[in-house]
Amino acid sequence: MDLTVSIAKKVLADVISKTKKSIEREGTFLKELMDDQATLAHIGKLEADSEPLPVGCPYGSYDEWRDQIEKEIKTGDNSINRISVEKAELMALEYFVANAPDEA
Numbered sequence: 001m002d003l004t005v006s007i008a009k010k011v012l013a014d015v016i017s018k019t020k021k022s023i024e025r026e027g028t029f030l031k032e033l034m035d036d037q038a039t040l041a042h043i044g045k046l047e048a049d050s051e052p053l054p055v056g057c058p059y060g061s062y063d064e065w066r067d068q069i070e071k072e073i074k075t076g077d078n079s080i081n082r083i084s085v086e087k088a089e090l091m092a093l094e095y096f097v098a099n100a101p102d103e104a
Contacts, residue, residue: 009097019090026083033076040069051092
């Protein structure tokens with residue numbers, strides 16, 4: 001079966017829907033990123049003040065805790081960057097669906 005423009009548009013409609021849902025999570029990622037950055041700053045302050053790890057802290061050291069938060073920040077940054085790409089892809093997909101001529 002050959003892929004026609006009409007069939008491609010129908011397939012892309014699902015892709016557009018999924019992409020929009022993914023983009024909607026941007027706010028959540030931004031909030032998590034802000035929380036992680038605040039946690040990293042707090043860890044730095046505790047360590048600079050020579051405070052012991054908080055009671056019940058599951059991390060064995062400030063280094064371990066900081067490493068984990070830095071990984072989470074990197075993951076959050078990657079998610080935000082991926083959403084930026086998805087926004088551009090969405091524009092291209094919507095443009096194609098709106099402007100590609102259907103077969104005669």
